[in-house]
Amino acid sequence: MRAMTSAAIQVTGVHRVFTRKKDQVVALDDVDLTVGAGEFVSLIGPSGCGKSTLLRLVADLDAPTSGSIQVFGKPARQARLDQDYGIAFQQAGLLPWRTVSGNIELPLALHGYPKADRRSRAAELLELVGLSDFAQHHPDQLSGGMQQRVAIARALAERPRLLLMDEPFGALDEMTRERMQNELVRICAETGAAVLFVTHSIPEAVFLSDRVVVMSPRPGRIVDVVAVQAGGLGPSQDRTDAVRDAESFFHSVARVRELLHGAPAPGARGVEAR
Amino acid sequence: MTGSTTLTRRVRQLCLGLLGVLLLAALWDLYKAFGPEAGVTVGEQTLVLPRTTDLAMPHTWEMLQRLTEPVTSARDAPSALSAVLDASGFTLGIAARGWLIGVVVGLVLALLMSRFRTAESALLPWVVLSQTVPLIAIAPLVRRWGSALSFGGFEWTSEHSVSVIAAYLAFFPVAVGALRGLKSPDRTHVDLMTAYGVGWWRSLVSLRLPSSVPFLLPALRLSAASAVIGTVVAEVSISLRGGIGRMVVEFAQSAGGDPAKAWAPIFGAVLVGLVAAGAVGLLGLALRPFALTEPVR
Numbered sequence: 001m002r003a004m005t006s007a008a009i010q011v012t013g014v015h016r017v018f019t020r021k022k023d024q025v026v027a028l029d030d031v032d033l034t035v036g037a038g039e040f041v042s043l044i045g046p047s048g049c050g051k052s053t054l055l056r057l058v059a060d061l062d063a064p065t066s067g068s069i070q071v072f073g074k075p076a077r078q079a080r081l082d083q084d085y086g087i088a089f090q091q092a093g094l095l096p097w098r099t100v101s102g103n104i105e106l107p108l109a110l111h112g113y114p115k116a117d118r119r120s121r122a123a124e125l126l127e128l129v130g131l132s133d134f135a136q137h138h139p140d141q142l143s144g145g146m147q148q149r150v151a152i153a154r155a156l157a158e159r160p161r162l163l164l165m166d167e168p169f170g171a172l173d174e175m176t177r178e179r180m181q182n183e184l185v186r187i188c189a190e191t192g193a194a195v196l197f198v199t200h201s202i203p204e205a206v207f208l209s210d211r212v213v214v215m216s217p218r219p220g221r222i223v224d225v226v227a228v229q230a231g232g233l234g235p236s237q238d239r240t241d242a243v244r245d246a247e248s249f250f251h252s253v254a255r256v257r258e259l260l261h262g263a264p265a266p267g268a269r270g271v272e273a274r
Numbered sequence: 275m276t277g278s279t280t281l282t283r284r285v286r287q288l289c290l291g292l293l294g295v296l297l298l299a300a301l302w303d304l305y306k307a308f309g310p311e312a313g314v315t316v317g318e319q320t321l322v323l324p325r326t327t328d329l330a331m332p333h334t335w336e337m338l339q340r341l342t343e344p345v346t347s348a349r350d351a352p353s354a355l356s357a358v359l360d361a362s363g364f365t366l367g368i369a370a371r372g373w374l375i376g377v378v379v380g381l382v383l384a385l386l387m388s389r390f391r392t393a394e395s396a397l398l399p400w401v402v403l404s405q406t407v408p409l410i411a412i413a414p415l416v417r418r419w420g421s422a423l424s425f426g427g428f429e430w431t432s433e434h435s436v437s438v439i440a441a442y443l444a445f446f447p448v449a450v451g452a453l454r455g456l457k458s459p460d461r462t463h464v465d466l467m468t469a470y471g472v473g474w475w476r477s478l479v480s481l482r483l484p485s486s487v488p489f490l491l492p493a494l495r496l497s498a499a500s501a502v503i504g505t506v507v508a509e510v511s512i513s514l515r516g517g518i519g520r521m522v523v524e525f526a527q528s529a530g531g532d533p534a535k536a537w538a539p540i541f542g543a544v545l546v547g548l549v550a551a552g553a554v555g556l557l558g559l560a561l562r563p564f565a566l567t568e569p570v571r
């Protein structure tokens with residue numbers, strides 16, 4: 001683990017309890033997590049394990065019931081106001097009345113960048129995600145995968161050193177999905193940003209990540225962390241399609257699956273006896 | 275979609291619309307020609323189809339022909355058509371002012387209700403309730419309160435009263451439609467705005483207002499129709515001369531001797547409604563970039 005000062009995300013003792021009428025749902029129970037600068041960390045687990053909740057807490061779209069969340073050494077709220085992260089959701093969430101280029105420029109426009117800067121930055125990002133020919137199209141003219149690429153470009157618009165991604169490829173077909181994963185690896189290598197990535201696909205998590213954080217539901221807890229990089233796959237920025245056939249890839253996939261299915265595994269902590 | 279297919283579709287729509295009107299006219303005259311003179315009754319008293327006498331049902335061409343004849347027997351009387359057009363213009367002007375007031379009030383209410391949840395729970399029931407009060411009941415009140423007002427050189431006239439009553443009907447669809455529209459952005463978009471750290475005002479301008487357009491356009495159209503109806507009814511209940519409302523009443527009184535004449539102001543009212551709907555349609559054209567559907571996912 002890297003030194004605390006360089007950590008992109010530092011989550012300490014976080015609880016999140018949702019109160020609906022008289023019912024209390026413990027979405028997150030005593031979660032600790034550190035994501036280093038430039039590190040790619042995936043959160044994986046069944047529905048209701050609190051992985052999206054954790055991401056929303058880091059993004060300061062929601063506040064923890066207790067515990068602390070630091071992003072680049074600042075409280076999450078300050079990091080949000082300082083635009084220290086870029087974010088992408090399962091739905092691309094493009095504004096239908098803006099062109100592709102206009103959508104990428106949206107955060108820049110909202111934060112008062114001059115028009116010329118916005119234009120050139122959007123062109124740069126469209127180049128990065130391979131959509132230069134579509135700058136003046138409207139979102140409804142693009143396929144789901146293309147829309148998601150625009151959403152990623154938009155998340156990168158202000159050169160954040162942290163990307164928060166909530167199942168960004170969840171609605172895509174398998175082929176598009178693998179292509180998008182390859183692209184994400186390349187984009188991360190080019191930008192050097194740290195990524196917190198929520199998914200429920202095991203191969204996706206293993207292929208993309210330095211570390212995979214496995215979570216369990218009710219109450220949402222971290223079961224274990226699988227160090228994919230240390231397991232022999234190398235740093236996440238260097239992955240290629242060949243990794244999908246590597247033995248250590250299958251090994252890590254099997255390990256994550258084992259943890260998800262709740263089989264007793266050596267070194268697991270926080271596994272509940274239910 | 276290419277321009278030419280849009281054009282052919284427009285032409286087809288127009289033709290179908292005209293066909294509908296002709297069909298209605300044909301139906302009218304066919305019934306008049308072949309229907310029983312005493313009408314069709316069910317049981318002893320209940321008349322389900324009208325009498326076909328010239329008094330009850332003038333021929334459609336007589337109605338049209340009547341428009342070209344002088345409105346009264348006075349020597350310098352204008353044609354009925356020009357009288358109707360004058361009255362239509364007068365009514366349309368008042369309705370437009372009422373619509374404008376209604377739209378502004380409706381939008382302000384919707385903004386308040388979308389901004390403050392308390393405002394929504396406090397105002398929305400009253401907004402809905404306001405539409406259950408009969409127009410006839412509030413018309414004299416508006417006139418009395420209005421005439422009690424005086425600031426500077428401004429003088430409250432009956433026209434103002436009618437506009438206010440039209441606005442009373444017109445604001446409702448806008449308030450409800452705009453509220454739905456302002457609340458329509460999905461969670462992803464709202465989260466995005468939060469993540470960007472922009473305040474209520476900026477997210478209103480860049481997200482909520484544009485996404486409310488698809489809800490706003492039908493509301494504006496509905497509100498234009500309401501404004502026209504409100505104006506015509508208020509003209510009658512306030513006895514404001516010069517508009518279609520009074521004309522309907524006056525011409526109906528001469529229906530005994532001149533049955534076709536009573537239809538002239540009705541055509542005028544239809545015309546006013548069409549022009550009002552058309553004007554809002556033009557507004558929709560200007561806002562079309564925002565009326566796009568959500569992108570496919």
